[in-house]
Amino acid sequence: MIEFINVSKTYPNGVQALKNVSLTITQGEFVAIIGLSGAGKSTLIRTVNQMHPITGGELYVNGQDVSKLKGKELRTFRRQIGMVFQSFNLVKRTTVIKNVLSARVAEMSFFKSLFGLYSKEDTLLALESLDQVDILEKAYTRADQLSGGQQQRVALARCLTQNPQIILADEPVASLDPVMAEQVMDDFVRINETMDITIIINIHHVDLALKYAKRVIGIRDGIIVFDGPVEEVDEAVLHEVYGRSLSEDEVMGSLADVAA
Numbered sequence: 001m002i003e004f005i006n007v008s009k010t011y012p013n014g015v016q017a018l019k020n021v022s023l024t025i026t027q028g029e030f031v032a033i034i035g036l037s038g039a040g041k042s043t044l045i046r047t048v049n050q051m052h053p054i055t056g057g058e059l060y061v062n063g064q065d066v067s068k069l070k071g072k073e074l075r076t077f078r079r080q081i082g083m084v085f086q087s088f089n090l091v092k093r094t095t096v097i098k099n100v101l102s103a104r105v106a107e108m109s110f111f112k113s114l115f116g117l118y119s120k121e122d123t124l125l126a127l128e129s130l131d132q133v134d135i136l137e138k139a140y141t142r143a144d145q146l147s148g149g150q151q152q153r154v155a156l157a158r159c160l161t162q163n164p165q166i167i168l169a170d171e172p173v174a175s176l177d178p179v180m181a182e183q184v185m186d187d188f189v190r191i192n193e194t195m196d197i198t199i200i201i202n203i204h205h206v207d208l209a210l211k212y213a214k215r216v217i218g219i220r221d222g223i224i225v226f227d228g229p230v231e232e233v234d235e236a237v238l239h240e241v242y243g244r245s246l247s248e249d250e251v252m253g254s255l256a257d258v259a260a
Contacts, residue, residue, distance in 0.1 A: 008056030032213035082159030092144035129160035149180030
């Protein structure tokens, strides 16, 4: 369970990205976070694994006070949280399987990680993760030979190889074409439903948020202005989140001023 209690985040330049945020996300939920650029979406999800430490309030993940974790404790904590980025973050000149296996480095000795001496169990886990996202046949292909959608699937497989309880996804389909975006979202849903992994996605495609998520959190200027099931998201809610009514094109996430 993830619990925000009056959480605030102020950056060194004085920008207040989060303002007294309180919400609870239970294990196994699929949550989409929507809002304008600069609203605080990325900051919100990145506080969960302390990529962006909070500056006020309390944040608990599975009972742990995240703000108090340092050093080895923080590194151990982060192993239970996978992260997927818009830019994939793959080593393009190496194979898919090696990219996925990199998720196991934290569990290995320095010597074994230095020389890439992965165990048979780790290799099998990596192959199973690739199979989960339907890209097993590309295991020994160089990452730079894959399409954007395939690279994002590799990034998701790398996440799964951590054996995470939570996956944070920061605009995971923003750079993909509509067909591939839906395929990747299908992967997230399948993982959420079959593996009971909590999925929290920061997404600017409102239509995808409504189609795939079970719960939507709307944030505006660092404040949660909506939190509820997708069935309750209507024009009034979107107006509250974005400050105005949205055109059909904007709901589809095609205009830059709705992007995050």
